[in-house]
Amino acid sequence: MNPTDQPLAYWWPLATSQQLGVGKPLARVLHGRPLVLFRERDGRPAALPDRCPHRFAPLSAGCVRDGAVECPYHGWRFNGAGQCTRAPGSLDEGSSAVLLQPLQARDSHGLIWVRDAKLPAPALPCSATQEGLDLFWMHDKVRCSLQEAAENFLDAFHTHFVHAGWIRRDSKRQRVIADIRALEDGIEARYSEERLQPGLISRLFEGSRGESFGRFRLPGLAEIEYRDARGRLTLLITAWLVPAEAGHLQVIARIATRRGWLPGWLKRLLIRPLFGVVLRQDKRILEAVSANQQRFADCAEQWGPVQMLDGRQDLLGPWIRQLLLKGRLDDFAARRLELEL
Ligand code: FES
Ligand SMILES: [Fe+2]
Known part of the structure; x- marks a missing residue:
């Protein structure tokens, strides 16, 4: 399946x-x-x-x-x-x-x-229990594919450019260790040795940084999880990416923050506008990328078919593609990389 x-x-x-x-x-x-x-x-x-x-x-x-x-x-x-x-x-x-x-x-x-009840049922793609967290929901529709959005959401290396100042900065990179492992129904990257990100969102919502995770689970869950130096969850951003009309994706995003870090009313005031900016930035680049891929697919006869080129820092994208196509990982081996994030 x-x-x-x-x-x-x-x-x-x-x-x-x-x-x-x-x-x-x-x-x-x-x-x-x-x-x-x-x-x-x-x-x-x-x-x-x-x-x-x-x-x-x-x-x-x-x-x-x-x-x-x-x-x-x-x-x-x-x-x-x-x-x-x-x-x-x-x-x-x-x-x-x-x-x-x-x-x-x-x-x-x-x-x-x-x-569809007629087909054998897999488990619900949900993240682990969220007790003690404040939850905020956001909704959007983006003209792109599930694979494009999942990769974008979990690709930490676009944040320096698309979200410069909001999430990271190109001028303030840090050496990090990334461990990639397979999940039962997906793939996960764990980043360690990254201190707090220089962007506004990390400074507002995280106290200290221990580890962070980016994970994809079938059929369309993309999730970023941040933990503090004591291993406690500080911020969990989950996006369910749901193919809707042809070429359109419905996005249901849930932002979960640890209760008590900021008062609830203040979070409510900050979260929607702040994350709204980030979502709009992603939407703009995703729609441009998706439309451009289509332009080149349309003229493949003149130029020949072109394929995406994966870099060493494309930690999850190739595996997300494989999962969406085959429903499983075929030739995956866990690995550790050092990168500049
Ligand atoms: S009752 Fe639905 S179309 Fe007539
Ligand atoms: Fe992004």
Whole structure:
């Protein structure tokens, strides 16, 4: 199984639990499939194709009544199993026929997850328990691929240029040790011997620096974790990268900081604008890179096909590509490198 051939076998988060209320359905696109999300009467989430079987009105434009999604056109209602429970005016009772094939949906770890129930289920891609942390959520849509965004998020060597002053500076590099190891469903880099990064974000949110980690887990989780000199977690930034319409990626990001480091109200005030700047910087370069790759793919006949060139500092990118393509690491051996970060 791999996310390129069988993407819907995996669990994908499509919204935060909070975003999915009881009365209003949500429209989402997962790997090109338009979906409607809603909550059933007992609060459990449900996911159906976002089309009424009657005349194809988008169900997400309707409302939720009695735990069923109601079409905005003639009011037909559908439960989480995809059965019609009401067809107003017809005098028909609801029927047990499945008119819309449902996807499996779960509410867990603060997110609404969806997958195709007909395929064998892998585990939820979540990070370890986050007790004692303040959580902040951010959402965006970027015109690029999952692989491009995952690599960008976990590539520490673009931060000196794209986020100069915010995360790192080219003029203030440090010698670091990077250990790369395989995870059961991904790949991880551990950076040691880096003192605090010179950028504003590290100075605000970290007390001291012990180790940091960058990890990718299938099908689309990219995570950066910072620990202080005593091994305590200070900052955990998790991005779930979810392919939506062709060429577009839905990004759900969660920023977790240790409780007590800064008062909650101050964090709330700082985190969204600060991380918003960083996300916009990444979005700009990612969309430019993605569009440029397409330009050169389009003229491959004239110039011949071109391939990306990996440098010694591209610690995770090549392995992320392999994981997305094959669902596993083939020829990987753990290794240690010294680099200037
Ligand atoms: S199109 Fe949905 S009820 Fe007619
Ligand atoms: Fe970045």
